[in-house]
Amino acid sequence: MNIYVGNIPYKCTEDDLGNLFAEYGDVVSVKIITDKFSGRSKGFGFVEMASDEAGTKAVEALDSYLFMERNLKVNVAHPREEK
Structure with missing residues (x-):
């Protein structure tokens, strides 16, 4: 699950x-999206379980979870739409 x-x-x-x-199961991959020029995090990313x-357990437990002084927004990712 992405x-x-x-x-x-x-x-x-x-x-x-x-x-x-x-803590909720096996993590396959983690990708934090960064700015291609500065290399700084854009503040969002993807975790593949x-x-x-x-994945369902993680989404339910971690949506609005306070992590490093910020409340995470966690949802099931949808495939990117073609432009």
Whole structure:
């Protein structure tokens, strides 16, 4: 299951985010989106969980969760639409 995570603290690393989600199941990948010029986090990213069950648990537990002084916005990610 692919999960969208918004309002990520700028000081958060992909390892920090992966460790948070790992409490709910196996994490396949973590990607925090960065600005291509400055390399600074844009404040959102994606976490891929190994199973839908683990992903659902993580979404329910972590939506609005206070993490590094910010409330995360966590949803099931939808496929990108073609332009």
